[in-house]
Amino acid sequence: MNNSVLVKIARTHLVERKKQSIIAALGVTFGIGTYIILMSFMTGLNGLLDGLILNRTPHIRIYNEVEASKVQPIEMSEAYKDSSFVHVVESVKPRKSQASIRNNQGIKLALQKDDRVKGVTPLVSARVFYQSGSVLLNGNLMGIDAIEQEKLFNFNQYVVGGKPEDLNNNKNGIIIGAGVAKKLRLKVGDYVPLITPNGESMRLKIVAFFQSGLAEVDNIQSYANIKTAQMAANEGPSYATDLYIKLKDIENAIPMTAEISESFGVHAVDINTANAQFETGTSIRNLISYAVSITLLIVAGFGIYNILNMLIYEKMSDIAILKAMGFSGGDVKRIFIYQALIIGIVGGAIGMLMGYGVSVLISKAPFETEALPTVKTFPVNFELAFYIGGSLFALFTTFFAGYLPARKASKIDPVEIIRGQ
Amino acid sequence: MSNILEVKDINKYFYDPVKVQILNGVNFTMKRGEFVSIQGKSGCGKSTLLYLLSTMDTNYEGEIWLNGELLTGKSANQLAKVRNEHIGFVFQFHYLLPEFSVLENVMMPALKLGIKSRSEIEHLAYEKLKMLDISEQAKKRATQISGGQKQRVAIARALINDPDIIMGDEPTGNLDSKNADLVFNIFKDLTSSLGMSMLIVTHDDDFARRTDRVITMADGKVISEGPI
Secondary structure, eight states: OTHHHHHHHHHHHHHHTHHHHHHHHHHHHHHHHHHHHHHHHHHHHHHHHHIIIIITSOSEEEEOOOOOOSSOHHHHOSTTOSTTOOOOOSSOOOOOOOSSOTTHHHHHHHHHHSTTEEEEEEEEEEEEEEEETTEEEEEEEEEEOHHHHHHHHOGGGGEESSOGGGGTTOTTEEEEEHHHHHHHTOOTTOEEEEEOTTSOEEEEEEEEEEOOSOHHHHTTEEEEEHHHHHHHTTOOTTOOSEEEEEESSGGGHHHHHHHHHHHHOOEEEEHHHHTHHHHHHHHHHHHHHHHHHHHHHHHHHHHHHHHHHHHHHHTHHHHHHHHHHTOOHHHHHHHHHHHHHHHHHHHHHHHHHHHHHHHHHHHHSBOOBTTBTTOOBOOOOOOHHHHHHHHHHHHHHHHHHHHHHHHHHHTOOHHHHHHHO | OOEEEEEEEEEEEEOSSSOEEEEEEEEEEEETTOEEEEEEOTTSSHHHHHHHHTTSOOOOEEEEEETTEEOTTOOHHHHHHHHHHHEEEEOSSOOOOTTSBHHHHHHHHHHHHTOSOHHHHHHHHHHHHHHTTOGGGTTSBGGGSOHHHHHHHHHHHHHTTOOSEEEEESTTTTSOHHHHHHHHHHHHHHHHHHOOEEEEEOOOHHHHHTSSEEEEEETTEEEEESOO
16 A cells, blocks of 8 residues: 555656666666577577578488498407407408498388387489580489478478479479589579489489588589489489488487487487587577676666665655654665666666567568578577566566665664754 | 653663763653653753654663553564654754655655545645645645745644654754744644644744743753743
8 A cells, every 4th residue: 555655756766867767777778678689689590500400400310331341250260269369451341332221111111100200211322423515523413302301301491493392293303503503504494414423324404403502512412303313323213322310309319329220230320429519509609698688687787776876875864754754664675676676677678679679670681691592581589588588687687786775775774864964 | 631752761872982871861751732842952862862752763771652652662663653653753954855746745654654545645735734824835846945834844744644742853943033933833833723742852942931841951861841
């Protein structure tokens, strides 16, 4: 009931000192605004960069690797088994093995039944030469199931000038690397002659360009139908060099990789091992944005603390008379805490509007990069959690900034003030 | 008639920089509706005594009874409530809140008490101002009126919760003789017409002589009680 009179006194103090109050509130506004802008933009960017790696890279990749036999024949010999012998065999050569993953269809079916797995898709990698007149360019043709690739790995984000699905209905289609296309001056709709290592020649029609932004990939890589790539590799319909696996939860990547290599006897590599550096980048960027915005809010808190402290010195005799009238120490404390909270709420609300407005502007600003042909504007993450977190933090800091001066005010001895005058 | 105020064996010391006894065995009682002044040279402890009676200073030995209720030993919050409900103050310097209007200043203690509704309080405050003949200043800022008017507003504020007693610390000390007269007459009127009890510290002999009873103090002791 008497709270409303405390709020009224708090409000009157603030309104009477418009300039100071506005400056104090602006501190909070900039703190919260910057926090929201930084977090929206940084996490948007992080999401984009994560997407580059997490969404496009298989969580587990199964492949065959050329390697020397783990157990060399000499070690199997009974005669030299004794540990007193040292095996010295010069120039051990790796065994020739098939490039195809053995029983890849069976592995695929088995993995698809696993409920941790979101999808499995086979790939066929074949070496080719792009021909233009008498010039031959080294290349690699990847046979893919374009629809699966798109569904699991956002393949369409790399594809410009056409749709990846066109590959599935067209055995003679190719999505050609943007670097190759540039070198050979090729357009969508052109035919490009390819020479396979066996000397066979095939002509494929360009349905789109592939642009990853990495020159060494774009200068070599092209995509085609699985069957086309199998033909280029001169292999049959069961031939597949890689299996790409996407999981429902990326956390399972490491344990599942070990499981797969053991149970199927294949090489498998998980995304964390393949991209160890990327997680570090994300967490450091997050850390920096938190550090900057928390610093700003703490600075705003000091501003409020300072202004309230000054106000209390100025208001000594008012505080004394309020106490003489029968306001308790707690009432006086509340008056000043309310002032801090009003500054926090008003400044915070404006800060949120400002943060939202600037975020919208950033999200409309053009952002074009070679690496992301389908992204046209800056990525901004409009997440409600930042706004809730920002407002809670604003209230928290302003409360504490107000608490210390308020406690001091509540302890003022009215007799000392009244007699001192 | 019952006693509104009873003071029993009050001793008070100041400890800074050395222990000094300010009040030495002060005893007196005050009847309801009495107009009492406390007089004495400066440093005799009269203001110190008033601040003890006002409940704002609790560091003393002895007992203070207000309207049959022992105030000594109550908590700070209980005493704040006592001040709010039962005691009205008028100080030498007006002590109005400068950001608020005259009317709001008068309303403040009643808003704190929070028993009546806002519109009732506003009406009541207006009545008090009218009684003291300054209702036409009600909407003005507290800083926009003259010193004599400010003191009358402070009296109106002291009256708003219908206290048992009004305490004044040199309420006329800062006023010219015309305004001092006016304030004295208001106090006199309040005792005679409303039966209000008044305890006023003053060093103005003229003021003291006209009250019902004068308590004269010297060196922390009451040396005489009764009309001069």
